[in-house]
Structures are given as structure tokens and as C-alpha cells.
Amino acid sequence: MEKNDLRNIIVSYFDTDAIQDNNQSPASVPAYRVPRERFAEAAKAMKSADARLVAEWAADESAFGRGFGIYACYNKESEYLIVKTYAPLEDLTFPSITKKFIAANRFERQMKSLMGVMPTGHPDLRPWIKHEDWPEDAYPLQKSFDASKPMTRIKGEYQFIKAEGEGVYEIPVGPVHAGIIEPGHFRFQAVGEDIINLEERLGYVHKGIEKRFESLSWIDGVKLAGRVSGDSAVAHSLCYSRALESITGCNPPERALWLRALMLERERTANHLGDIGAIANDAAFTFLLYQFSRLREMLLRTNLKLFGHRFMMDRIIPGGVAVGINNDAKKEIISEMHWLEKEFERLVVIYDENPSLEDRVRDTGVLKPETAKELGVVGFTARASGQAMDCRIQSPFPPYDRIIPKAPVLNSGDVHARAWVRIEEIRESIRIIREIVNNLPEDKTASDFIVPTPDKSGFAVVEGWRGEIVYWIQSGIKGEINRCMVRDPSSVNWLALEQAIHGNIVPDFPLCNKSFNQSYSGHDL
Amino acid sequence: MIRILHQIFRTGIVTEPLPAEAEAEIQELGAKLEDAVRRRFRRSLTIRAVDAGSCNGCELEIHAINNPIYNCERFGIHFTASPRFADMLLVTGPVSRNMEIALKRTYNAAPPPKLVVAVGDCGCNGGIFGESYASLGSIDKAIPVDACIHGCPPAPAAILKGILKAIIGISL
Numbered sequence: 001m002e003k004n005d006l007r008n009i010i011v012s013y014f015d016t017d018a019i020q021d022n023n024q025s026p027a028s029v030p031a032y033r034v035p036r037e038r039f040a041e042a043a044k045a046m047k048s049a050d051a052r053l054v055a056e057w058a059a060d061e062s063a064f065g066r067g068f069g070i071y072a073c074y075n076k077e078s079e080y081l082i083v084k085t086y087a088p089l090e091d092l093t094f095p096s097i098t099k100k101f102i103a104a105n106r107f108e109r110q111m112k113s114l115m116g117v118m119p120t121g122h123p124d125l126r127p128w129i130k131h132e133d134w135p136e137d138a139y140p141l142q143k144s145f146d147a148s149k150p151m152t153r154i155k156g157e158y159q160f161i162k163a164e165g166e167g168v169y170e171i172p173v174g175p176v177h178a179g180i181i182e183p184g185h186f187r188f189q190a191v192g193e194d195i196i197n198l199e200e201r202l203g204y205v206h207k208g209i210e211k212r213f214e215s216l217s218w219i220d221g222v223k224l225a226g227r228v229s230g231d232s233a234v235a236h237s238l239c240y241s242r243a244l245e246s247i248t249g250c251n252p253p254e255r256a257l258w259l260r261a262l263m264l265e266r267e268r269t270a271n272h273l274g275d276i277g278a279i280a281n282d283a284a285f286t287f288l289l290y291q292f293s294r295l296r297e298m299l300l301r302t303n304l305k306l307f308g309h310r311f312m313m314d315r316i317i318p319g320g321v322a323v324g325i326n327n328d329a330k331k332e333i334i335s336e337m338h339w340l341e342k343e344f345e346r347l348v349v350i351y352d353e354n355p356s357l358e359d360r361v362r363d364t365g366v367l368k369p370e371t372a373k374e375l376g377v378v379g380f381t382a383r384a385s386g387q388a389m390d391c392r393i394q395s396p397f398p399p400y401d402r403i404i405p406k407a408p409v410l411n412s413g414d415v416h417a418r419a420w421v422r423i424e425e426i427r428e429s430i431r432i433i434r435e436i437v438n439n440l441p442e443d444k445t446a447s448d449f450i451v452p453t454p455d456k457s458g459f460a461v462v463e464g465w466r467g468e469i470v471y472w473i474q475s476g477i478k479g480e481i482n483r484c485m486v487r488d489p490s491s492v493n494w495l496a497l498e499q500a501i502h503g504n505i506v507p508d509f510p511l512c513n514k515s516f517n518q519s520y521s522g523h524d525l
Numbered sequence: 526m527i528r529i530l531h532q533i534f535r536t537g538i539v540t541e542p543l544p545a546e547a548e549a550e551i552q553e554l555g556a557k558l559e560d561a562v563r564r565r566f567r568r569s570l571t572i573r574a575v576d577a578g579s580c581n582g583c584e585l586e587i588h589a590i591n592n593p594i595y596n597c598e599r600f601g602i603h604f605t606a607s608p609r610f611a612d613m614l615l616v617t618g619p620v621s622r623n624m625e626i627a628l629k630r631t632y633n634a635a636p637p638p639k640l641v642v643a644v645g646d647c648g649c650n651g652g653i654f655g656e657s658y659a660s661l662g663s664i665d666k667a668i669p670v671d672a673c674i675h676g677c678p679p680a681p682a683a684i685l686k687g688i689l690k691a692i693i694g695i696s697l
């Protein structure tokens with residue numbers, strides 16, 4: 001049964017002031033337009049209904065003669081709902097909802113920085129993603145911005161938050177880090193070994209992805225989506241495709257849906273394997289790193305052999321999938337899962353019984369359940385901090401409506417919980433992969449691609465290995481990509497690291513950070 | 526402990542010869558290589574990896590050359606945290622504008638003689654991200670590049686091969 005709590009609240013609260021937007025798909029995710037001055041009131045109503053802010057974004061809709069669209073998406077259990085309003089060209093402002101939802105803080109800074117819409121009442125208007133040496137009036141997501149030219153560099157300095165007091169010192173780290181990882185800057189304030197504050201500064205790998213979408217065809221867009229965060233190639237390209245299919249009404253064949261889930265679970269398993277090893281490594285237990293990376297490598301090789309790409313990039317296409325598997329391939333996957341399960345369980349025992357590892361991962365980097373809820377974090381990070389959420393369960397597409405995943409939930413919120421949730425998820429993924437392979441329906445692997453008509457918007461969520469990925473796409477006056485909003489799980493989960501690190505010691509930072517393993521590229525776009 | 530030892534013995538040595546064509550090429554380059562690494566880098570090549578705006582896909586494959594199957598250490602290759610110790614920079618991504626300065630600084634911090642290898646299509650030619658307000662469109666637009674390894678992402682064996690070739694390239 002579909003729940004309509006949020007919809008009922010908006011409709012009864014706003015009455016005729018809330019107008020449903022008929023151009024928004026799918027029908028299960030309605031969009032309501034409210035007067036601009038009441039935008040924050042809607043946030044308040046959503047907050048009191050215990051909803052979570054999923055994303056907030058803007059779109060330049062001047063080509064349609066209606067200024068800039070301002071959007072906020074809310075979720076409660078299985079229900080997603082979008083509240084929108086317009087800011088006219090002569091007054092690009094909207095009421096900030098940061099006071100209601102912490103996650104809005106960075107969303108709105110980003111909207112201001114890249115789209116040039118001003119959130120009035122926002123307490124912190126320092127730019128986000130846009131670095132201090134960009135020309136101030138450069139708003140790349142505005143249609144009038146010429147994205148093909150390099151920008152001049154101006155002088156400027158980012159103002160970090162300062163902590164003062166006797167014995168407080170600052171440690172700046174990055175953007176280039178010690179390991180083979182993505183770049184970002186962390187500013188610690190510490191007393192002795194204890195971290196009293198951490199401030200993240202990201203944006204280093206911003207390469208203009210959202211703007212780039214607008215210059216691509218719908219078909220090429222899926223390739224870019226697969227490279228928003230290379231470790232989540234399947235999940236991102238799937239989410240993009242589903243959002244697009246929601247606009248065009250294209251239904252991929254049953255077999256394609258199952259193969260998509262197969263690839264999604266393989267991606268989840270490979271990433272979880274690599275990360276559990278890496279967490280152990282950051283606690284100085286190298287043995288597990290090598291063991292787990294061996295298992296991961298074997299999965300990637302099977303991917304290459306059966307799907308033609310180690311990360312299965314470009315294997316999901318709008319309308320279906322670009323892979324086919326025959327009976328030999330099925331047998332190979334089944335025997336691979338048999339092998340993996342055995343090897344994996346042996347390593348899990350070693351992980352579980354190692355006292356020195358336990359000492360490092362327990363009670364380290366605790367994200368309390370109430371903080372997790374307040375921030376609106378998603379994915380395994382949320383599940384390790386008491387939040388039972390998983391889009392595969394709450395917003396399932398076949399075969400997840402039949403093969404229902406069990407989402408493990410732990411309450412301790414520490415490094416161990418984040419690792420253990422992922423151990424449980426690997427077990428579930430192995431089960432799901434087997435069920436998919438054993439029951440794979442016979443059918444085509446793709447339906448014909450349908451080009452969207454002008455001025456339609458589509459929405460989709462997909463549970464990638466990090467958590468809920470969100471795409472909102474909009475077609476322009478010629479049916480082209482007018483806007484493609486990407487919300488990686490990291491966009492909200494980065495906030496959680498800042499909270500979880502309080503009171504930990506500086507040398508534990510790499511371990512904590514690894515246990516979240518957030519995407520820089522998916523965040524910076 | 527006993528379980529750990531068991532697992533180690535059960536696993537054995539999993540390091541593989543590289544795929545036949547790569548291996549053949551390496552055999553061929555082998556003699557020169559040994560000489561080059563010995564002469565120029567005193568038997569070990571130290572790499573600093575720099576992400577200059579990648580999607581993280583290339584990083585994952587650079588990680589993979591460290592796994593026990595590709596085991597880059599057998600060639601005397603290892604990764605360092607500081608550019609000060611680096612003989613080679615392995616750079617990924619199309620060079621985001623926000624990383625340009627940090628990349629140049631890292632390059633300047635590495636002592637000569639230094640090699641720069643661009644890993645992945647977007648490091649070589651901008652790839653899918655191309656050239657824009659936020660992306661320079663290739664690594665050689667920011668710092669001199671000695672060799673390019675194509676692929677999106679290049680497979681671990683291709684990365685290893687590319688590194689080895691780059692070393693020989695400068696000693697020829």
C-alpha cells in the first residue's frame with residue numbers, strides 16, 4: 001500500500017496554495033508548487049511530520065519564461081515528495097530552510113555558489129565547491145554562463161572556523177593525501193591528541209559534471225553518470241536511466257531489470273570487500289587488506305569476463321542493459337559465489353576474533369543514532385547508526401519486490417558497526433545474486449529508447465553501495481537535457497564524519513574516514 | 526593466530542605472471558628495465574599518486590596493482606606519501622581547476638629527475654569530462670607528461686606495463 005502522509009500534509013496545510021506539477025514523473029513522486037514566501041513553511045511542516053530532507057537544488061528555467069526553479073525533496077519511509085517554487089529573474093532569492101534541516105546548509109551554499117540563487121536567512125554564506133579564486137559572479141549552472149572557457153583566477157581566502165584557547169592548535173591536511181585516494185582538505189583543531197573540531201573543505205575534484213550533462217545527448221548522459229563516482233558506476237548509471245525512463249514511460253524488459261540488480265549487487269559486494277580490508281589495514285592489520293583485496297580482484301575479473309568491464313561501466317543503458325548472460329555464465333557466477341562465501345566467512349571469523357583490531361574499531365568514530373537522524377544520513381552509515389532505511393526495500397523495483405533484501409541495522413554507530421553492517425550486506429548480496437541467477441526471466445535485454453518531450457522532469461532513487469543515490473532530470477524546450485541534478489550519498493554523509501570525529505584522537509582519523517569511505521568526486525561533481 | 530597462519534598457508538602465493546602479451550613485452554624490456562631501475566632509481570621506484578580530478582575509477586585500479594595478485598613491489602615499485610621521495614608522479618583526472626595549483630605544487634616538490642605518467646583517458650585527453658570552466662582537459666596542460674596510459678580506467682596490468690615502459694623511455 002502506498003503511503004501518502006507527506007502529500008496529505010502539504011495538501012491540507014497549503015490548500016489551494018499548493019499546485020501539483022503534472023510534468024513531474026514518476027506519479028509516485030509528486031511535486032507541489034508553493035508560493036515562494038511559503039517555501040520554508042513547507043519545510044517546517046515536513047519537519048514536524050518527521051520527514052527527511054533528501055536534496056535541495058535549483059534549475060535555470062528561464063527558457064520557459066519562469067525564472068529559476070527551487071526544489072526540495074523530502075522522504076518519509078517509502079514516500080518521496082518534492083516541494084518547488086520559482087524565483088523570478090529580477091530577484092533570485094528564496095527562503096532558506098537550513099534552520100529546519102541541517103543538510104540544507106551545504107545544499108544551499110552550493111546552490112548559491114553554482115546557480116547564483118540566494119537563500120535568505122542562511123547563516124553561513126561562504127562558497128561551497130566554488131573556491132575562493134573563482135570570479136564571484138561565475139555561476140556555471142546558469143544558462144547564460146559560457147562553460148567552454150577557462151575562468152580567470154582572482155585573489156581570495158577561505159575563512160575557516162577558528163577555535164581558540166590555550167593549547168589549541170590546528171592541523172591542515174590535504175588536498176593531496178598520503179594514500180592513493182581522492183583529494184580534499186581537512187582542518188583539525190586539536191588539544192594534545194584530541195580532536196575538538198574538524199572542518200571539511202571539499203570541491204577539489206569539481207569538474208563541472210552537472211553542467212557537462214547539459215551539453216550531452218540523453219544517451220551519452222548515461223556514460224557520464226557512470227563516471228560521477230567510478231566506484232558506483234552501476235548505481236549512478238542505473239539511477240540516471242531510471243529517472244529518464246520515468247519521464248518517457250519506457251519500461252525495460254523484466255530480464256533487464258534483473259540483470260541491473262545483478263550488477264548492482266556485484267558492485268556492492270566488490271566495494272564492501274575492498275573497504276573492509278582497507279578498514280583493517282588502517283587499524284594496522286595488513287593481512288586482511290591483502291586477503292580481502294584478493295577476493296575483490298576475483299569478482300572484478302569475473303565482471304570483465306562476463307560483462308566486458310571490471311567496474312561494469314556503460315553496461316546499464318536507458319531502456320535496459322548492454323549485457324547478456326548465457327547458461328555458462330550463470331554457472332560461473334554460482335560457483336564463484338560458492339567460492340566467495342567460503343573464503344569470505346573464514347576471513348570474517350578472523351576479523352571478529354582479533355582483539356587488537358577490536359580495540360581499534362569499537363567505540364571509535366561514533367555517529368550517534370540521533371545525530372544520524374538529525375543530519376539525514378543515508379546508506380550503510382545510517383544503518384550502522386540505528387536508521388532502518390534502504391531504497392531497495394522502501395522503493396523497490398523488480399526483482400527487489402520479490403527478492404527482498406534484509407537490511408542489517410546496528411546502533412553503536414562506530415567504525416565496527418559500519419564495517420559489520422557491510423559484512424552482513426555482503427552475505428545478503430551473495431544470497432540475492434544466487435536468487436537472481438537461478439530465476440532470471442527470459443526476455444529481451446533492452447526496450448527501445450524514447451526521447452523525452454520538452455519540459456518534463458523525472459526522478460529516481462537507487463540504493464548504491466554507499467546508500468541512496470538521487471537523480472532529478474529535466475528536459476528543455478527542445479527535449480534536450482536542461483538540468484541533471486545528482487545527489488550522491490556522500491553529499492549528506494560528509495556531514496556525519498565531522499560529527500563522528502569529535503573527541504577522537506588525531507591518529508584515528510584515517511580509520512574513521514575509511515569507515516565512511518565517502519566519495520569526493522560524487523560530492524564535488 | 527592459528528587461523529591467520531592457516532589462511533596464509535591455504536592461500537599460498539597468489540601473485541601471477543602478467544597476461545601473456547604484457548608479460549612477453551616485459552620480458553623483452555626486462556634487461557633494460559633492470560638496468561634502468563638499478564642505475565636511475567637504485568633498484569626501487571617510488572611513486573606518488575595524485576588525483577587531479579578523477580572519478581576515483583583510476584584510483585581503484587592503481588590500488589589494485591598493490592594487491593597480492595599484481596604485486597607491483599616485485600618490480601621494486603612502491604608508493605610513498607610524500608612527493609619529496611617520489612621518482613614518479615602517477616596522475617589521474619582531467620585536472621580540475623580546483624586541483625591545478627595543488628598538482629603543480631606537488632610536481633615542484635618532487636625532486637628531479639622525475640617522471641610524470643598520466644593514467645586514464647581523462648588524464649590523457651580529458652576523456653568524458655573534456656575541457657571546460659572547471660577542467661583543464663588533460664594533465665599536460667598543467668605539468669610536463671612523460672607517458673600516457675589509456676583506458677577508462679586502464680586495467681591494472683596496463684598500468685604496470687605503462688609504468689615500466691615510462692622508466693625505460695627515459696633511459697633510452
Ligand code: SF4
Pocket residue numbers: 227230578579580581582583617618644645646647648652653676677678679
Ligand atoms: S579515465 Fe575513466 S575511470 Fe579514470 S578517472 Fe577518468 S573517467 Fe574515471
